[in-house]
Amino acid sequence: MTVLVFLDSAFPDGRPADAGVPQLMINDLGVTRGDGIFESLLAVDGVPRKPGAHLDRMASSAQLLDLALPPRDAWERAIATALALHTEASAAGTGSAARAAVKLVVTRGVEGAGTPTAWVQVTAAPDASRQRTEGIKVLLLDRGYDSLAAARAPWLLLGAKTLSYAVNMAALRYVRANGADDAIFTSSDGKVLEGPTSTVVLARERNGVRTLLTPERKSGILAGTTQDALFRAAEAAGWELGYGPLVPEDLFAADGVWLASSIRLLVPVRSIDGRELPFSEALNTELTKLADAAL
Incomplete structure (x- = not known):
């Protein structure tokens, strides 16, 4: 309907x-x-x-x-x-x-x-409850431009949510044909960017300091409204915040990785390119509650 x-x-x-x-x-x-x-x-x-x-x-x-x-x-x-x-x-x-x-x-x-x-x-709205609880498999895909392209070539409209989503949909078809659920784009100079329909969020704890991180927007990614709401709520709850730049190894070294979007909300990433990631049900529940409350 x-x-x-x-x-x-x-x-x-x-x-x-x-x-x-x-x-x-x-x-x-x-x-x-x-x-x-x-x-x-x-x-x-x-x-x-x-x-x-x-x-x-x-x-x-x-x-x-x-x-x-x-x-x-x-x-x-x-x-x-x-x-x-x-x-x-x-x-x-x-x-x-x-x-x-x-x-x-x-x-x-x-x-x-x-x-x-x-x-x-x-x-x-599609039912994303299973992905939110069980998580997803992700592949890293080269987006085809470097992390400085947005400033150098504004006509590429990087950071705008345009109707030209054919590349994003092709990326999702590719990963699903290769046994995964979603993608995370990387730049040609090795920086983590975003998902085809989502923002990347990392959590890590070092020396008792808990931090949420997301790629820097000047790399040409879309500003994430769900990620913004989550970060505001997390900061109020005592989390530190970080805004890239991030490289793929940062994903593997994190205590958890999520894809954040307006319809699915917060979905944990359980593996990248077949490599298992750390996952904590307690941490996933905590961040999910923060995102839900903020929204």
Whole structure:
């Protein structure tokens, strides 16, 4: 069951549309060129989690693409409308509203029109509970650029959440065809970057000091909203924080490694390239509770 609400200036609270019939023009630049951006966030019992952080990141992506966005309050109203419709449809017996995936999409619009196309899509969130408790197998994949490329070549749009996710999806197909569940990208100069749809988080304890670490953002990775929320909660709980640079050996030397994302939340990595990683159920539970509370 999919709920679709377009942002339309003639409809202050968003324009609901039938997701079962075509809605986009064939020459929309989001379709023909992948020219657009998106965000995905979790809603629980009809309430979106950290929508402000996602709208902030969407604005940052839009700035990198020189893409016009509808006003922030229009997004907030359209999200509320879409979630209300999803809850209503679920109550009618066509699905579950407990956990929903909310996707915000903006394209550059129909070629030549000069007006963006924007919509909110709500579906049932996939069940990631097994991965969150049992963990996943990961492969390291070369992303194909060095860790300085973002500053040197801003037109590559590194750090923007664009619709051009073909490489990310190809990476996931590759690792699954080779017996793993997910990937962690590395730069051509050997730095740890991010997952295709997630942020990398490490935990380690040295001389009684517990630290959470994540790769540095200037390497061209996407700012992680779930990682941000976890770090704020962890700092309040007494953890130290670190922001790279990290290399693959740091992953193997850590007390635990996780992939953080808005829909799956925090998923422990149990092995990388077939090499087992340390895993503590107590530590996984602690960080999961911190992330859940922060969100």
